[in-house]
Amino acid sequence: MSRLKSIKSVPNYLEGKIISEPVHDYIRIKTFEEIESFQVAHIPHFHELLYQFCYITEGSYTIEIESNKYLLAKNTILLLKPGVIHASFEHSKDLQGYIIHFSHDFFSLYASVNNFFKDFMMKDYSVFFLTEQLMDEDAQFFRMIFKEMTNDYKSPEYMKNELLKSFLNILLLKMYESYEIVQHSQSNSAATLFMKFLNLLDIHIRKWNKVSQYAKVLNISTDYLNKIAKQEGNRKAGEIIRDKLVLEAQRELIYTDKNISEIAYQFNFTDTSHFWKVFKKNAGLSPKEYREKFK
Structure with missing residues (x-):
């Protein structure tokens, strides 16, 4: 029995709206200030086939993941797996940061990050990854990448998706490098x-x-x-x-x-x-x- 059929009351949201079919080759980038449907996030929901990246640059907010609550503070990054039931709760008035939703196939052509990404997500059998508070140097780097991705996302340039895939590639690999997530050889x-x-x-x-x-x-x-x-x-x-x-x-x-x-x-x-x-x-x-x- 599929999750959609067994947990009927949990909505599959995308940009504040319920969707009935999975999306492919997809990326969406928003700042917290731009999210008009933030109130919808208070309802337990999931994103089918989509990963969710949150980077808090100022302030904080509380998120519930699979019935457990976590505080996302300044300079922390959260990465949620697809299908994870979550809901946002109270947040500080000065909350700032970025939310990226992306499908696995959006960057599937990048073999190097695929190997790292698959190993990282499968090695830890939990449903999410939450960093400790970033050091200043790393925080500046991630802030720059997220800002560039947001600018490119809003750009009308026809090559913007290729740029976004490249930035996403850099972003994920930098996470591995910064937190010593080691790739296991396929021979292992x-x-x-x-x-x-x-x-x-x-x-x-x-x-x-x-x-x-x-x-x-x-x-x-x-x-x-x-x-x-x-x-x-x-x-x-x-x-x-x-x-x-x-x-x-x-x-x-x-x-x-x-x-x-x-x-x-x-x-x-x-x-x-x-x-x-x-x-x-x-x-x-x-x-x-x-x-x-x-x-």
């Missing part, structure tokens, strides 16, 4: 297998909740999958699977009116009490208590 079988595992997890989490199911498809033993998960993700494969499963179940509890037994069955639990046990161990609350918390 452990890193490659781990990325394949995370891809499978995104696709099959509603059907598979056992390490053995993923190990079988990867043609490796469960012990080896646990070993590379620990090496590459700092957690055992089973822990990563349970975290992902509980995160998806939390979405269902918050954004749908399905009963708990139905949600348990949806995630391939034949015994609802086992689902309750797994959920409470990870979330600290029973499914019923968790749903009540967000009513």
Whole structure:
């Protein structure tokens, strides 16, 4: 079952409007001051197939990502993966900065950044990346890049998309350089297998909740999958699977009116009490208590 069908109440927004179809080869750049529909951002929503870049140059604001709140302060950068449910809350009066939405295929011709980008986004199985406060030198560099991209975006020049792709390429690579996100060689079988595992997890989490199911498809033993998960993700494969499963179940509890037994069955639990046990161990609350918390 797709996310759009399973979480019916969560809108897929683009520029403050609900869209029914994914977009391709897309980029949009706005300053916070230019966003007329900022109030819409207070509603939990997601962007299908679009990444979201936020750079705060002045002030601060609070964002909720998958039911957890984070403060975005001056000189911090947030990068959200596609499909992540988020909502903005209170912000300071002096808030300034930039928001960029872009599709993966917008810069897909740039093989160098693709390898870095894929490794970065897949190595960390969380749904977003938030920097610490930038040092002055890095802050000046990022401010310059965002400003140039904004100017080019507004330009009528017919080559502006090529310029924007180049700047986006520079922007992403600079992030890797600044925060020592190291590219793993394709010959590194452990890193490659781990990325394949995370891809499978995104696709099959509603059907598979056992390490053995993923190990079988990867043609490796469960012990080896646990070993590379620990090496590459700092957690055992089973822990990563349970975290992902509980995160998806939390979405269902918050954004749908399905009963708990139905949600348990949806995630391939034949015994609802086992689902309750797994959920409470990870979330600290029973499914019923968790749903009540967000009513």
